[in-house]
Amino acid sequence: MVGGLTDLLVGIKPMKAMGRHARFQALFERDAEKIRQAQQKQSFARETNKALQEPILAICLAGGLYFSIGVMQQSPGQVVVMALLLARTVSTIGKAQQAFQNVRLTQSGFNAIYNSVELARSMREPSHGGETPTFEMGVEFREVNFAFGAIPVIRGASFQAPKGWVTTITGSSGAGKTTMVDLLLGLHEPTGGQILIDGKPLPTLDLGAWRRMTGYVPQELMLFHDTLRANVTLGQPEFTDADVMLALEQAGASQFVAELPEGVETVVGERGTRLSGGQRQRISIARALIQRPKLLILDEATTALDPGTEAAIVENVVELTRSTGLTVIAISHQPAWAAASDEVVRLSEGRITGIERREASAPLAEALGPAA
Numbered sequence: 001m002v003g004g005l006t007d008l009l010v011g012i013k014p015m016k017a018m019g020r021h022a023r024f025q026a027l028f029e030r031d032a033e034k035i036r037q038a039q040q041k042q043s044f045a046r047e048t049n050k051a052l053q054e055p056i057l058a059i060c061l062a063g064g065l066y067f068s069i070g071v072m073q074q075s076p077g078q079v080v081v082m083a084l085l086l087a088r089t090v091s092t093i094g095k096a097q098q099a100f101q102n103v104r105l106t107q108s109g110f111n112a113i114y115n116s117v118e119l120a121r122s123m124r125e126p127s128h129g130g131e132t133p134t135f136e137m138g139v140e141f142r143e144v145n146f147a148f149g150a151i152p153v154i155r156g157a158s159f160q161a162p163k164g165w166v167t168t169i170t171g172s173s174g175a176g177k178t179t180m181v182d183l184l185l186g187l188h189e190p191t192g193g194q195i196l197i198d199g200k201p202l203p204t205l206d207l208g209a210w211r212r213m214t215g216y217v218p219q220e221l222m223l224f225h226d227t228l229r230a231n232v233t234l235g236q237p238e239f240t241d242a243d244v245m246l247a248l249e250q251a252g253a254s255q256f257v258a259e260l261p262e263g264v265e266t267v268v269g270e271r272g273t274r275l276s277g278g279q280r281q282r283i284s285i286a287r288a289l290i291q292r293p294k295l296l297i298l299d300e301a302t303t304a305l306d307p308g309t310e311a312a313i314v315e316n317v318v319e320l321t322r323s324t325g326l327t328v329i330a331i332s333h334q335p336a337w338a339a340a341s342d343e344v345v346r347l348s349e350g351r352i353t354g355i356e357r358r359e360a361s362a363p364l365a366e367a368l369g370p371a372a
């Protein structure tokens, strides 16, 4: 119920906009009624148990007395001992029953937690080797396969993203673009083939160190209910004001931030709701850039921007690749990214159907060396 309510509150805007929120009230009430009935049953069982204990004890005693005196003709001494034993037995059974009921009451909670623990265990990240990754040559996918359960999503994908290049991955919705990036970040494990960083297979590398070398702007943005500054620095105190300003500048966000009365100290609201979609995207890009990553991954990171703002960000990022050797993998349908790219990788239903490279960028490919 709590899960359903949280989902509803997060997604209330479209529900309300389409006038469908009343339906959720009905669903909520149905669940509330189920819980009420279960609790009623529970209380009834508990109270009945308590109420019946005394009369049952009395009936048993009376029956026992009648049996031992009337039928068995036992002596008063034997009868007293028997009565005491009977009373103890009945109260022990009562206690056992109480304990059993307590177990039943807490069992559903225990099962839920146990299942969550099992699920978390089954999804534990596979252990990786401890070698510290380098990033001098680039990334290579070699015949990578991946499936969600039985459904293949990436099929024999091979491509390179050499250091200092801008590589755009493009393809229709559901083609597997986000999954490719998840594989590269070690969030999923390929079911076949290899992902190489500077020629070294990803599973042999220190995954934490590899991830810290990357800046990632996900397709599903997530801002925290905190200041713009905290959202960019992610609370890391070592970033100075100048770092924050530079990252905002590079992400094309400095102007709108400067226009806010409280500047970088503006609180963005829950999930960033006080900002526009495009403003949220630019804050997310600044968050990725401030880490000075070696590899920048942008998953549809500029879709909400007007062509002018997008072009400025593309230009800034390309400038960074030229000046700092930053490598970029951009998932995008936008012509601005394809036009600025050294390489465009086309993906269709998990297969790479084409790789286009710019003539001028070709010599860099050899930098990948043995991995290529």
Ligand SMILES: Nc1ncnc2c1ncn2[C@@H]1O[C@H](COP(=O)(O)OP(=O)(O)OP(=O)(O)O)[C@@H](O)[C@H]1O
Pocket: 148, 153, 171, 172, 173, 174, 175, 176, 177, 178, 179, 180, 219
């Ligand atoms: N967690 C998941 N469990 C099962 N299937 C998934 C999961 N995530 C993605 N898929 C499936 O994998 C396929 C590729 O998804 P992916 O998110 O990589 O597509 P995409 O190319 O990024 O699409 P889009 O352009 O819409 O973002 C889709 O068919 C999707 O249904």
Ligand SMILES: [Mg+2]
Pocket: 177, 178, 179, 219, 299
């Ligand atoms: Mg995607």
